[in-house]
Amino acid sequence: MDLKIEELEMYAKENHIPIMLKDGITFMLTYIKENQVKNILEIGSAIGYSAICMCLVDKDIHVTTVERDEKRYQEAVKNIRKFHLEDRISICNQDAFTLELQDTFDLLFIDAAKSQYIKFFEKFTPFLKKGGVVFSDNLNFHGLTHTTERIESRNVRGLVRKLNDYISFLKQNTMFDTKFYDIGDGISVSIKRE
Numbered sequence: 001m002d003l004k005i006e007e008l009e010m011y012a013k014e015n016h017i018p019i020m021l022k023d024g025i026t027f028m029l030t031y032i033k034e035n036q037v038k039n040i041l042e043i044g045s046a047i048g049y050s051a052i053c054m055c056l057v058d059k060d061i062h063v064t065t066v067e068r069d070e071k072r073y074q075e076a077v078k079n080i081r082k083f084h085l086e087d088r089i090s091i092c093n094q095d096a097f098t099l100e101l102q103d104t105f106d107l108l109f110i111d112a113a114k115s116q117y118i119k120f121f122e123k124f125t126p127f128l129k130k131g132g133v134v135f136s137d138n139l140n141f142h143g144l145t146h147t148t149e150r151i152e153s154r155n156v157r158g159l160v161r162k163l164n165d166y167i168s169f170l171k172q173n174t175m176f177d178t179k180f181y182d183i184g185d186g187i188s189v190s191i192k193r194e
Contacts, residue, residue, distance in 0.1 A: 024184020
């Protein structure tokens with residue numbers, strides 16, 4: 001049985017699985033198409049939604065994606081099969097920090113544990129080609145990274161602090177040129193300097 005993207009979006013909504021917001025994914029897919037991105041590394045597969053969307057941009061795109069949650073991984077594998085993309089999406093069920101890579105990539109997409117964004121960036125950007133790009137999602141974190149109001153939940157406060165640390169880290173990183181976009185839930189695009 002073939003699946004439609006809208007069905008994946010509905011499944012994510014019904015099961016409270018965070019996927020990229022519609023205008024965010026559209027923005028990223030447009031970038032991939034316009035810049036002829038072919039080899040992508042994604043940290044955080046969830047149910048395979050963004051990996052599938054990226055592959056549907058062009059038949060020559062290959063995505064390597066990693067998901068540590070077993071249930072989401074199984075769902076992603078099922079969805080990838082339904083879209084007949086098993087030969088173009090390589091999915092690993094493991095912690096991203098244990099992932100060993102041989103390839104280099106045109107694009108790194110970070111959309112996993114928000115508290116680990118700096119570590120993901122540092123671990124995986126050495127595998128980016130010159131001129132490669134890092135997309136990071138959820139930098140607004142539902143508007144909370146821009147608020148001065150007191151956040152009640154200690155966990156949320158910690159996440160917001162880590163995301164703000166990551167934003168500062170990107171602004172100060174001289175090896176990458178970063179632009180921030182108020183699209184979706186906040187996206188940064190960091191291009192590796194030549």
